[in-house]
Amino acid sequence: MQVSGKISLLMAPMVDLSHVAFRELVRSFGGCDMFYSEMLNSRIVPQEPAQKSVYLKWSRTDDLVFQIVGNDPSKMAESALRLSLFRPRGIDINMGCWLNKITCHGWGVALMKDMAKARDVTEAVRSAVDIPLSVKMRLGYAIDREYLVDFGKMLESVGVNFIVLHPRTAEEGLKKRARWEYIAYLKDALNIPVMGNGDVTSVQDALFMIKQTGCDGIMIGRQALREPWIFRDIKCFLDYKEIPVNPDAKKAIMDLAKLLGKYFPEDIALKRFKKSIYWLASSFKFNHFIVKELSRAKSLEEAELLIDKIVPPAPG
Numbered sequence: 128m129q130v131s132g133k134i135s136l137l138m139a140p141m142v143d144l145s146h147v148a149f150r151e152l153v154r155s156f157g158g159c160d161m162f163y164s165e166m167l168n169s170r171i172v173p174q175e176p177a178q179k180s181v182y183l184k185w186s187r188t189d190d191l192v193f194q195i196v197g198n199d200p201s202k203m204a205e206s207a208l209r210l211s212l213f214r215p216r217g218i219d220i221n222m223g224c225w226l227n228k229i230t231c232h233g234w235g236v237a238l239m240k241d242m243a244k245a246r247d248v249t250e251a252v253r254s255a256v257d258i259p260l261s262v263k264m265r266l267g268y269a270i271d272r273e274y275l276v277d278f279g280k281m282l283e284s285v286g287v288n289f290i291v292l293h294p295r296t297a298e299e300g301l302k303k304r305a306r307w308e309y310i311a312y313l314k315d316a317l318n319i320p321v322m323g324n325g326d327v328t329s330v331q332d333a334l335f336m337i338k339q340t341g342c343d344g345i346m347i348g349r350q351a352l353r354e355p356w357i358f359r360d361i362k363c364f365l366d367y368k369e370i371p372v373n374p375d376a377k378k379a380i381m382d383l384a385k386l387l388g389k390y391f392p393e394d395i396a397l398k399r400f401k402k403s404i405y406w407l408a409s410s411f412k413f414n415h416f417i418v419k420e421l422s423r424a425k426s427l428e429e430a431e432l433l434i435d436k437i438v439p440p441a442p443g
């Protein structure tokens with residue numbers, strides 16, 4: 128999964144945002160090593176119709192990791208098995224989502240409260256599939272280095288192939304800074320690869336994270352929504368190549384609209400386009416105006432025309 132001496136670049140799972148159309152956009156700039164799907168509900172996956180589902184859409188799966196969420200070992204195993212039939216790069220268990228609508232069921236980061244339950248879930252998924260298995264997790268409910276390491280060792284002993292650590296507590300959500308030093312603690316304690324996640328917003332941040340933590344890979348979420356070319360830039364930097372100039376953001380926005388229209392029904396494509404614009408237009412000084420104007424669009428075509436009218440093309 129992770130080649131020694133090579134840093135893996137991963138795109139984070141993000142509900143309604145890390146979908147097939149966005150993955151295609153990122154691939155148009157060179158892609159990344161692994162794309163994580165948005166979290167998939169293990170109560171639904173086993174019977175979800177693959178052809179019709181808006182969640183089970185892909186153009187290719189060799190670089191795709193399906194993330195599943197839940198806490199029932201048999202449902203999680205069944206979901207993993209079903210998804211493995213589409214030959215993905217791997218399966219990930221969500222032990223990081225902090226939202227109440229997830230944790231109230233004992234899912235996401237709530238699994239980190241109960242090591243025995245987390246072990247049962249992980250063992251069940253591990254026995255169901257033989258493709259790479261990762262766990263994306265947080266610090267848990269407290270800042271406790273010993274517990275974090277014990278939890279990581281438990282996952283390692285059950286056969287997880289690598290861990291992605293977003294070093295914030297459950298309560299912190301996306302607030303405060305990600306405590307990268309905990310990525311280093313976990314990396315030092317485990318034999319399996321540890322990927323770092325949280326607050327990487329530039330090539331320099333990526334370099335700092337690698338240097339500070341010794342991590343085996345970097346997962347990027349929000350900044351990839353703003354700059355879908357960030358993986359290309361980091362890769363160029365790590366390969367001692369010149370970083371290309373930023374692509375035309377307007378063209379990226381228009382390309383995403385086209386890709387959404389290609390993969391999703393009109394209403395869902397429009398909703399997802401509106402969600403992405405908040406991030407993708409962030410390089411424009413008048414991005415709030417763009418988001419506001421676009422919120423009124425009633426169709427994808429109207430949205431595209433609006434963007435074309437109000438966003439200037441790149442100079443040059």
Ligand SMILES: Cc1cc2nc3c(=O)[nH]c(=O)nc-3n(C[C@H](O)[C@H](O)[C@H](O)COP(=O)(O)O)c2cc1C
Binds near residue numbers: 166
């Ligand atoms: C809109 C949004 C949706 C998210 N959805 C998921 C999800 O489905 N599964 C998950 O494990 N994390 C989810 N996350 C957390 C991200 O994967 C990531 O851990 C977090 O944004 C920190 O990384 P970043 O600083 O690079 O954005 C979500 C984050 C955002 C902003």
